[in-house]
Structure formats: structure tokens, C-alpha cells
Amino acid sequence: xxxxxxxxxxxxxxxxxxxxxxxxxxxxxxxxxxxxxxxxxxxxxxxxxxxxxxxxxxxxxxxxxxxxxxxxxxxxxxxxxxxxxxxxxxxxxxxxxxxxxxxxxxxxxxxxxxxxxxxxxxxxxxxxxxxxxxxxxxxxxxxxxxxxxxxxxxxxxxxxxxxxxxxxxxxxxxxxxxxxxxxxxxxxxxxxxxxxxxxxxxxxxxxxxxxxxxxxxxxxxxxxxxxxxxxxxxxxxxxxxxxxxxxxxxxxxxxxxxxxxxxxxxxxxxxxxxxxxxxxxxxxxxxxxxxxxxxxxxxxxxxxxxxxxxxxxxxxxxxxxxxxxxxxxxxxxxxxxxxxxxxxxxxxxxxxxxxxxxxxxxxxxxxxxxxxxxxxxxxxxxxxxxxxxxxxxxx
Numbered sequence: 001x002x003x004x005x006x007x008x009x010x011x012x013x014x015x016x017x018x019x020x021x022x023x024x025x026x027x028x029x030x031x032x033x034x035x036x037x038x039x040x041x042x043x044x045x046x047x048x049x050x051x052x053x054x055x056x057x058x059x060x061x062x063x064x065x066x067x068x069x070x071x072x073x074x075x076x077x078x079x080x081x082x083x084x085x086x087x088x089x090x091x092x093x094x095x096x097x098x099x100x101x102x103x104x105x106x107x108x109x110x111x112x113x114x115x116x117x118x119x120x121x122x123x124x125x126x127x128x129x130x131x132x133x134x135x136x137x138x139x140x141x142x143x144x145x146x147x148x149x150x151x152x153x154x155x156x157x158x159x160x161x162x163x164x165x166x167x168x169x170x171x172x173x174x175x176x177x178x179x180x181x182x183x184x185x186x187x188x189x190x191x192x193x194x195x196x197x198x199x200x201x202x203x204x205x206x207x208x209x210x211x212x213x214x215x216x217x218x219x220x221x222x223x224x225x226x227x228x229x230x231x232x233x234x235x236x237x238x239x240x241x242x243x244x245x246x247x248x249x250x251x252x253x254x255x256x257x258x259x260x261x262x263x264x265x266x267x268x269x270x271x272x273x274x275x276x277x278x279x280x281x282x283x284x285x286x287x288x289x290x291x292x293x294x295x296x297x298x299x300x301x302x303x304x305x306x307x308x309x310x311x312x313x314x315x316x317x318x319x320x321x322x323x324x325x326x327x328x329x330x331x332x333x334x335x336x337x338x339x340x341x342x343x344x345x346x347x348x349x350x351x352x353x354x355x356x357x358x359x360x361x362x363x364x365x366x367x368x369x370x371x372x373x374x375x376x377x378x379x380x381x382x383x384x385x386x387x388x389x390x391x392x393x394x395x
Contacts, residue, residue: 044152047195105129106138154194287327347382
């Protein structure tokens with residue numbers, strides 16, 4: 001049995017990481033302690049405990065758990081699960097609704113997600129979806145409104161050190177004198193990039209090959225595993241960073257090269273396209289408003305087409321965005337305004353701009369002297385910041 005499965009925690013007290021969700025007085029722990037159950041979506045990178053949390057919830061709630069992957073399952077599977085659940089409920093009125101855990105739920109299409117809606121709504125199934133993708137983009141709004149989204153974070157260095165210690169204790173049952181020095185531990189923590197499964201798999205492979213966990217043997221095992229581009233690791237973030245900065249510098253050749261590296265490594269094309277949509281507003285902005293239209297069109301095309309053809313759409317969009325002039329004034333203006341909101345809170349809105357649906361509000365001056373087309377030198381801002389100029393127009 002894989003080490004990651006062998007060491008999988010069975011309770012919240014054994015669970016490592018996600019203290020913001022399962023720590024003392026945190027939402028998931030409180031819900032479980034009080035016996036509350038509801039449909040939810042776990043959003044986070046690989047190897048941070050999404051599946052483990054679902055199993056712990058099922059165990060603590062004493063409910064059956066049905067685990068499927070959206071990669072290999074479809075609507076027919078969902079129909080069978082619903083049918084079976086209804087039969088169980090008819091056989092025993094006290095039968096508790098099972099937890100349906102759907103790994104990579106973002107891979108279900110709209111029709112498959114739509115099918116789940118009535119059964120999540122009426123409690124036939126308690127849905128726990130797991131996704132590495134932003135559910136705002138990948139899960140239909142109707143299903144999102146019926147679930148609670150919990151964001152899981154990459155495991156911290158301390159979390160990973162605790163997992164390493166657990167693995168060493170397990171290995172000692174086979175080889176009592178096994179040790180791991182500080183240098184090897186630090187290297188493993190950096191290598192895993194917050195992913196417990198990635199860490200445990202490498203430790204297990206190294207122990208099986210060499211019987212120890214020296215740094216040289218860890219690195220040798222890594223080479224034989226042919227791990228080049230991990231979509232949750234440093235290579236992922238370094239490449240997307242280089243890609244964005246190349247477009248920002250209008251260097252088309254470099255941007256296309258980094259695009260090619262990501263496509264060749266199997267990076268999700270929607271992830272690349274989303275970054276292009278953000279770039280169109282953040283870096284090009286008012287210099288070429290059509291850039292956002294093009295970036296959105298690329299995202300839509302990628303979503304409809306997928307690989308391999310989608311790489312052509314991406315290349316087309318990247319070349320266009322690189323050639324656009326750049327203007328961050330709208331981006332800078334917004335965050336300058338946001339800083340004032342943070343600093344001053346809800347400043348009183350000028351009376352002339354307030355809505356006046358009642359006579360009392362009109363008597364209090366709401367909407368008084370409102371001019372829909374005021375002179376350019378008239379401020380519509382709250383008095384405390386009435387002279388602020390956020391948007392710095394470029395000549």
C-alpha cells in the first residue's frame with residue numbers, strides 16, 4: 001500500500017495543516033463537533049488534504065462515503081449513485097445521506113454538474129467536491145450557491161517536517177537505525193512545495209531503492225522519476241512569471257517560448273488563458289481596450305476546444321498582447337482608491353448623490369441639487385477626499 005495512503009490521518013486530531021479550517025474554534029472543526037453537515041467544495045493545490053478531510057468528515061459523521069473522480073466518471077455513474085441512495089433510504093428511514101466525494105470536480109461539464117443540483121438541494125446527497133482550479137470559473141454558479149467553498153493552502157515547512165517525522169517512524173518498523181539529517185529534510189521540504197503526497201512518494205521510492213534517505217540518494221531517485229515540470233512546484237511559478245514578464249516587456253519571442261514550455265509540459269490551457277485575461281486589464285488597460293476582448297475570446301476558444309488545437313489560440317493571443325502598448329493607469333487608480341477605502345472606511349456619500357425614494361429622505365436633502373452632467377471641476381467624492389485624483393492619464 002502506498003506510504004501516502006498508509007500514513008493518511010483518520011481524525012482531525014491527526015490531521016496536519018489547514019489550521020485556518022480545522023484548528024481550535026475554526027469553521028470545519030466547529031461544524032463537525034456540533035454535528036453539522038452540508039455540501040462543500042475544497043479548493044487547493046495537490047497533496048494538501050482534500051481527500052483526507054472528506055474521509056475524516058464521513059468517519060466522524062458515521063456516514064457512507066462514495067468516492068469518484070470526474071476524470072473517469074460521468075452522468076451515468078451519478079445516476080446510479082442517486083438510484084442506489086434512494087433505494088437505501090426506502091429500505092431504512094434512518095439511513096443517513098451519504099457523502100459523495102468528487103475528485104477534480106472541475107472536470108465535470110455543465111450538464112453533469114446540473115444533474116447534481118436537485119439531489120444536493122434536497123439532501124439526497126451531501127456533496128464534497130475537490131478541485132485544484134478556481135471554482136468561480138470551473139463550477140456552475142447554481143452549484144456554488146448550494147455549497148460552501150473552503151480554500152486549502154499549501155502545507156507549511158512545519159507541517160511537512162511533522163509528516164517527515166511520521167514517515168521516519170514508519171520506516172523504522174522495517175529498518176530501526178534509519179535516520180534523516182537536517183540538510184535532507186530541508187531539501188525535501190523545498191522540493192515538495194507544500195505537497196505532502198509528493199514528499200511521501202519520493203521518500204518511499206528512495207527508501208525502497210537505497211534503504212536510506214541521504215540527500216544524494218533522494219536526488220538520484222528524483223532523476224529516475226523524471227520529474228521536470230510539476231504544476232504545483234517552483235517550475236510552474238517560475239515559468240508563468242517569465243511568461244507574464246515577457247509579455248509586459250513586449251518581447252514576443254520570449255513570451256511564445258515560455259508559452260511553448262508550458263504547453264509542452266501539459267499545463268492547463270485555461271490557467272494560461274486566465275492569466276492572459278488578467279494581463280489584458282492589468283498591463284494593457286486603457287492603451288488598447290480591445291486587448292480584454294481578445295483575451296476573453298482566447299479563453300472562450302480554449303475552453304471550447306482544448307488541446308492540441310487550443311495552443312494555436314493561445315499563441316495568437318500572446319502575440320497580440322505582446323504587440324499592444326501598455327498602460328497600468330486604470331490598475332494603479334483602482335488600487336489607490338482601494339487604499340483610501342481601507343484607510344477611511346465608509347465615508348459619507350455626498351447628499352446630492354444619494355437615492356431619495358421617500359419624502360423623508362427628500363426633506364433630509366437626499367438627491368438635492370443633483371446634476372447628472374456636472375462640470376469637470378466638480379468633485380463627486382466624499383468631502384474628506386474630495387480633491388483626490390486616482391486616474392493619472394498618460395499623454
